[in-house]
Amino acid sequence: MRSVLSTLLAMFVCSLLGFSSLAQSPARGKITGTVVDSVDNKVRDYITVNLLNEQKVTVKVDFTKTDGSFMLDRLKPGNYMLVAVGVGYKPKMIPVNLSDTARLTVNLGTIDIAPTVIGLQEVKVTAIKPIVKQEVDRITYDMQADPENKVFNALEMMRKVPLLSVDADNNVYLKGNADFRILINGRPSSMMERNYRDVLRSMPASSIERIEVITTPPAKYDAEGLAGIINIITRKTVDNGYNGTINLSERFPVGGPGVGGTVSAKFGKLGMTLMTGGNQYRTPSISTFSERDTRNLNPSLLFQNGTTRSNNYSGYLGYEISYEIDTLNLVSAQFNINGSRGRGFVFQNSLLNANAEPIEQYELANTSRDQGRGMDAAFNYQRSAKVDKNRLLTISYRYFGYTNNQKANVDITERINFDLPDYRQFNDQQFSEQTVQVDYVYPVKKLNVEAGLKAIMRDNRSDFLFESFDQEANTFDPDPARSNRFTNTQNVLVAYNTYQYTFKKWGLKAGARIEQTMVKVDFISTDSKVDQNYFNVIPSIAINRKLKKNAGFNLGYTQRIQRPGIYQLNPFVDRSNPNFERSGNPTLRPAFVNDFQLGFNTSKKGSVNVGAGYTNFRDMIMPVAVFNPETNITRATFGNTGRARLFMLMLNINYPINKYWNFSLNSRVAHGRVSGVVDGQVVSNQGIMYQANVSTGYKLPKGWRVNGNLTMVGPNINIQGTTNAMVSSSFSASKDMFKDKLALSAAFNNPFTRFRDARRETFGPNFNQLDIRRDYFRSFNLSLNYKFGKLKEAIKKNKRGIRNDDVQTGN
Structure with a gap:
């Protein structure tokens, strides 16, 4: 026991020391450019510029300034993909090669991005959205892709989630076992630890983005919960504005009135x-x-x-x-x-x-x-x-x-x-x-x-x-x-x-x-x-x-x-x-x-x-x-x-x-x-x-x-x-x-x-x-389910x- 604990503690301490030293290690690469609108050729400010490495992982993020310029510096040598995205514009992807140590500064010049729509025309997405996704250690059920999310509450919708079942007493089972942990956005919550049935009956399914059934929880999660972990994701991605849902319901003769909803907002930082x-x-x-x-x-x-x-x-x-x-x-x-x-x-x-x-x-x-x-x-x-x-x-x-x-x-x-x-x-x-x-x-x-x-x-x-x-x-x-x-x-x-x-x-x-x-x-x-x-x-x-x-x-x-x-x-x-x-x-x-x-x-x-x-x-x-x-x-x-x-x-x-x-x-x-x-x-x-x-x-x-x-x-x-x-x-x-x-x-x-x-x-x-x-x-x-939201493109953001x-x- 002592040797195992000592080994893990030593690894952890070494990692922290490595973090401190590596955080100061120099990286000389730099990428610059200017983003303009492909239609009117005007510079665009507050366009998000993401830099992805070869594993498609974001390593740097910047926002264009009022003159449309951006700069990504202190980069390691290697091959990257630059992706520029903005509200109302199609994503622009540009490969960048910084593998030559003799040429670690790249100026991409003018980058034109195309609007997704002209004016205020409505955009309709007609692609069929997959409901179930298998990942390495979990199965994900996309609640927003199921049209019945507007009809039922979270407890009732769990009957449709893989590996979950609900009995006549509204008890939830994961792989047939009643011992599991429920997380909200990846964290434990008192809402689920005292009496989860009351909260799930109150929670409209329309307020949930997805439910993850973690069948093989990684070691970073608590070991408690024999059957695994149910992770309810309610947080919605918002850029420069807010969105949300409100749901009003009535159930009879068993049940009663209910109200629930979510609001997510993002303003600058x-x-x-x-x-x-x-x-x-x-x-x-x-x-x-x-x-x-x-x-x-x-x-x-x-x-x-x-x-x-x-x-x-x-x-x-x-x-x-x-x-x-x-x-x-x-x-x-x-x-x-x-x-x-x-x-x-x-x-x-x-x-x-x-x-x-x-x-x-x-x-x-x-x-x-x-x-x-x-x-x-x-x-x-x-x-x-x-x-x-x-x-x-x-x-x-x-x-x-x-x-x-x-x-x-x-x-x-x-x-x-x-x-x-x-x-x-x-x-x-x-x-x-x-x-x-x-x-x-x-x-x-x-x-x-x-x-x-x-x-x-x-x-x-x-x-x-x-x-x-x-x-x-x-x-x-x-x-x-x-x-x-x-x-x-x-x-x-x-x-x-x-x-x-x-x-x-x-x-x-x-x-x-x-x-x-x-x-x-x-x-x-x-x-x-x-x-x-x-x-x-x-x-x-x-x-x-x-x-x-x-x-x-x-x-x-x-x-x-x-x-x-x-x-x-x-x-x-x-x-x-x-x-x-x-x-x-x-x-x-x-x-x-x-x-x-x-x-x-x-x-x-x-x-x-x-x-x-x-x-x-x-x-x-x-x-x-x-x-x-x-x-x-x-x-x-x-x-x-x-x-x-x-x-x-x-x-x-x-x-x-x-x-x-x-x-x-x-x-x-x-x-x-x-x-x-x-x-x-x-x-x-x-x-x-x-x-x-x-x-x-x-x-x-x-x-x-x-x-x-x-x-x-x-x-x-x-x-x-x-x-x-x-x-x-x-x-x-x-x-x-x-x-x-x-x-x-x-x-x-x-x-x-x-x-x-x-x-x-x-x-x-x-x-x-x-x-x-x-x-x-x-x-x-x-x-009755109501969705609301507003994007505010004019809000300025710092880098x-x-x-x-x-x-x-x-x-």
Whole structure:
């Protein structure tokens, strides 16, 4: 361990020393010229002049002055491509040869650029935009190329993204696994770490540029998230002006009104992005049913039925800003806040039989309230080397925190042999995290080297209280045996090194990440402690081979880690249902996964992506249910249950049948097997899991478009049970108006089925259980989407060498 860490630290320090010295190394080459309009032969100011090296990487950027002139100096000998671009002009490309050391100054003279249009005529782009793109370590879904981005929210659109699926409870799965990380513009955000479903329901898909599914995350990314990373890109490229989208929506009978949007702006050296949204999500009264059959010396049969309803409000706001101090220094910052508030009501009738005779019966009314809020703020400083703008040193700091407060009042009536008094539960959870990170990027010809150091300090806290009703005193009194204060601190020290190499048709990205984790758990009320320390080496490798006719192969391997979060660790016992209790497990260990992926992609008129994978899990964290015959209570918690393995096949097709009609298929099938020890006995489960989304759309005259979707989600397998399959459908229509700036959309979801029974079967060594929830399935969506923006060509810009999108987005 010490030798590995010392080696990485030495490499990192040497890189920093090399950065300092190389930043001062002289480069004598210089390119000058003057840009003019090819029509009126007048000089043009504020035209962007990019200089690309042989690897097509930008090494210098300048802007023409008021006399149309520009100068790019301090250049290494070599061959370059100069590209001049400006608003309203076609790009101009000129090869420049600086390989002769005797002639390192080149004057290109007058460079004429041609306008794309004369006057203010409208320009229409008719080329078909590819929706799915395969890269060396990820698959990208272009949300703006999908016309249904104006109809649905981000959560609903994820059904169409390769390797993603959404179940009936709006849980997202990546390769069939619910443990993954969601990033916004390459960075963690409190919006996604507290309750991603609320935010994704509030986020209109039209505000998203693309979604990246990072199947083999490079070593620079945190190793957490067993299945990988979902990176949502909302930032839009803007030059001299602003643009944005606003979306208004209504969903009923389940759902509610929502609003969301983004605005991006760039003025000189200052760039910023704002995204915000909020919605109401209401669930009318639905019916529930549970049946538990126990097998022991005194077998029993429990029946429960009732109704439940809920109403939730949520909102978020995110802001990013960047400022270029000069051509070498860039600072950026981000700030995100989010919050939610909800109320719920459950009515339940419970009957426990033994030998066909009732032995216990009651009616229960549970009124619950919960609210939460989160925020994060980050600051980043980036320094570029003079000799090569792609040599970057970045120093970052981030604070992230959130709170969740829960309260439940349980009233019990119609009692028969049931003496548990009425009670109240309170659970206040707090989480905070501070991160300090240093990253260094050093490109050497076709090799790109990255290294970094990182420290994460996490603090989890929970204060939970149980109060029983005293009928004689007519008060609620605290129960010390069922109350506690809990703290969990987790410190992680990280070093990583990544290498990316490109050679002809081959691409290679490989690296390793070492992490030392120190965990301390303290039960303050009971004065007991738990300490854990573990060291991990996390490797990753991704290989890409380009073939002829826009085809290629991808091969990837990575190891991932799942550290338990506050929800899984918190020992708070939720007793909302007296016969079924839920709690966390503060002694959980981290889980590990080894993941292998193989993919083939081709893109001609349409695109096809085929993939296969094998995933092996160790110490997997999964829900575990144990029945106690003495209390007739089933306790559900989390445990490191054992091992699991998963074989997977994936197929994604996007095909434009003609310029009006398109077709897409996103599908995955897998066989999973999981085994472990539950209540002292070996338990195993296995089965086929699948998901498929078929979508087709047709473009009609005068801006109309109609779409149809069919989604099939197979049963989900866990160590002690399964959930049932789901088939859903939707039909939508949209109308574009005012030069495609305004869109009106409507969708009819599951028109043939009003309700759906969500079934969950659970088994243990001494019990079987069936839970059924009847959900509203048929629903209607209405939305209005407006795009706005304005380019300001007259705004002056100073000479600069890096762009706002050069900020390193991975922590």
